[in-house]
Amino acid sequence: MPHLHLIVIKTSQPDLLSGFYTSLGFQFHYHRHGNGPFHYASVGEGPLLEIYPLPKNVTVADHTTRLGFTVANVDDILQKLPEATIISAPELTEWGYSAIIQDPDGRKIELLQA
Template sequence: MTQLNLVVIRTNRQDDQVRFYTTLGLTFNHHRHGNGPYHYSAIIGGLTFEIYPLPATEHEPDTTTRLGFTIESLNATLQCLEEMGIETVQAPASTEWGYAAVVKDPDGRRVELIEKLIK
């Protein structure tokens, strides 16, 4: 059985990214492995989500990766993100997967937020 267990994003705005993803409900630890860079790490189920600094040879983070998170309350989360200046690129709407919206994280990655349907 194949299972995704690690997602790493790289940024030159670590604090902003941690604040954004913490608003989605993630809890981060700040640490490093050996002589590697300090970074932030959160566990979501069996997945490790990490926020690393950009390597010195890169100047702009990759914004082509799209992420998706199931959250408790879409409207409350969107209100908090709006107060942080986060852009909503797809307004909340009911879909077959749940009540959903798309926002951009501080680097510009599109992040789909879905409030899980209660059955």
């Protein structure tokens, strides 16, 4: 079965998004490949998360993509985020203890406790 190894999101506010995803536990390097745009790329295990600037002809970031991350402690992460970011408070579901949050561009993110 294939496994996911790369997620690329594009935004008009890459610095803000890198800070947001850092609060979820990601660490980033800021770099570019050749003449391409500077962007953030996560380091460490799991899928590579890259945060790129929007292409020049695009003015609004996609907010219909939904992401999901398994984290060590949902409650600890939620304490680091503004209340406006929390869409659904943590609860125990049939899939485990989880919450839904929203990144600064409006993408919904499910946090599932490991």
